[in-house]
Amino acid sequence: MFFKPNFQPAFHRATVSAIMEEAPDVHTLQLLFETPFEYRAGQFLTLVFEDLLKEDRRSYSFSSAPAVDLVVSITIKRISNGRYSRPLIESLRVGDQLSTTSATGLFILPKRIETFHQYFFFAAGIGITPIFSLLKELLFTHPDVSAVLIYSNSSPLQTVFENEINELQKRFQKRFVVHYLFSNTTQLNNARLSKWLLPQLLERYALGNKKEHLFYVCGPFAYMRMVRYALQELEYDDAQIRKENFDTSRPIHLHKPSDQQPHQVTLNLGTEKHHFESQYPLTILQTAKQLGIPLPYSCETGRCGSCMLRCTKGKVWMSYNEVLTEKDLSEGKVLTCVGYPIGGDIWLEG
Ligand SMILES: Cc1cc2nc3c(=O)[nH]c(=O)nc-3n(C[C@H](O)[C@H](O)[C@H](O)COP(=O)(O)OP(=O)(O)OC[C@H]3O[C@@H](n4cnc5c(N)ncnc54)[C@H](O)[C@@H]3O)c2cc1C
Ligand code: FES
Structure with a gap:
């Protein structure tokens, strides 16, 4: 190899x-x-x-x-x-x-699935991967909810899992709809997902109350941003939109914490406890890596959620966050790859 x-x-x-x-x-x-x-x-x-x-x-x-x-x-x-x-x-x-590493990630089904009655999945290209997993889990295990997949590809040849998705549609035809979009088609009004097409598709497929809809989006950055803006214009709450970002290569503008003093970090990982000092410009994760403390991580840019821990005492300031929701933040969840202790010492739990 x-x-x-x-x-x-x-x-x-x-x-x-x-x-x-x-x-x-x-x-x-x-x-x-x-x-x-x-x-x-x-x-x-x-x-x-x-x-x-x-x-x-x-x-x-x-x-x-x-x-x-x-x-x-x-x-x-x-x-x-x-x-x-x-x-x-x-x-x-x-x-x-x-x-x-072990499995991780927050792009998962909600704890109480029946809170939402209709699940919309927007996938572009290889972004179908986690969505295919979610779709199967939802359709096979929750007979009371329905699902809509809007799936964009350049052509049918490039469409990953097309046969399996069509099989799912046959099997669950009363509660699963798939709408394919191919950018190589001559029917330009059904080629690319856009801020104009998306509301039309929702009008066609959405059932019931807006509050009962949950959205999952995975694809290139510009695609995900467009879907989010379009849904916001339709007055969907951000908490109803779950996103998975594959591309961690885009540069991001990082802000600096207001407090750049050293602070003590107490880390409780269940079987292991660690105690160390962390100070800007090193993030908590970078400091732990230097000390050989095995914290989980992947993207190191605040975009995947692998490094998430819970802050049970003190305050962690994050220079970037693309994954944690308001609810996660209120529960004390923090990303150590972009996190710095501020205002005093902190305790983190794994
Ligand atoms: C949470 C998460 C889940 C992922 N799931 C999948 C998955 O299911 N299937 C899958 O194929 N990939 C997935 N990825 C992307 C994957 O981790 C790698 O980034 C991808 O395989 C490229 O790695 P590489 O070493 O070949 O490219 P690199 O050598 O890292 O990059 C080569 C070039 O490609 C660009 N690039 C890197 N990654 C991407 C990207 N994702 N999209 C567009 N351009 C890129 C870089 O800017 C660079 O120019 C996921 C990423 C994350 C963060
Ligand atoms: S390692 Fe990806 S968010 Fe921290």
Whole structure:
């Protein structure tokens, strides 16, 4: 293999048991784990690689659903010049082993599913991966809710899971609708999702009260932003829109904390306790990494939620946050990759 998995005991070891080609440059990997591995529909795992001098991580959403699929699977699209997606598509073989963190992520079904009666899923391209997982889990386990999938691709050939989605539509025809959009079509009014098309699709498919609708969005950054703005214009609350961002490469403008003094961090990870000092410009995660404390992380830019801990005492200021909702923040959840203690010492729980 071109890359070297990091097989430290802190990680799970997974053997690739099958590889399926879903579309050009898109493979599903079925994974068998040596140790118990639990996950929820819509979450992701993070593959851990050893580079010459450092460790590299890449996250991949589950395309399987725990209530439906016997084997865990992830689905990967090759990015041209991608350091890891390219060899994962081109060189990985059945029997190869990968190293991964535990499952994580907040792009999951709500605790009380029946609070919402209709679930809308907006997916573009490989953004279908966590949405396919959520859709299966929802349809097979919750007979009282309905689902609508609006799925954008450049062409039918590029459409990942098209056959499986059509099978779901046949099986759950009374409560599941799929609307495909292909940008290579000549019917321009049904080619790309836009702020004009989205309200028309909702008018066509939405049932009941607006408060009973929940939205899941995954695709390129501009697509997700457009869907969010369009839904906000239709007076949907931000709390009704859940987003998963795959692209952590975009630069972001980071602000500085008002308090840049050193503060003590007490970390309770269940079986392990740690105590250390953290000070801007190092984030809590960067300080922990330097000290060899194994905190979870993936994107390191406040966009995936892997590094989330709960602050039970003191205050953590975050320079960026794309994942935690107002409710998460009110429950004390914080992202250590963009977090700094301010105003005094802090306690964090894992
Ligand atoms: C929570 C989460 C879930 C994810 N789930 C999936 C999944 O289910 N399937 C999947 O294929 N990928 C998924 N990704 C993206 C994946 O982690 C990698 O970013 C992707 O495979 C590219 O890695 P690379 O090493 O090949 O590219 P890099 O070597 O890191 O980047 C190569 C070039 O591609 C650009 N780039 C990097 N990532 C992206 C991206 N996602 N979109 C567009 N351009 C990019 C970079 O700017 C750079 O120019 C997910 C990411 C996150 C954060
Ligand atoms: S590691 Fe992704 S949000 Fe912190």
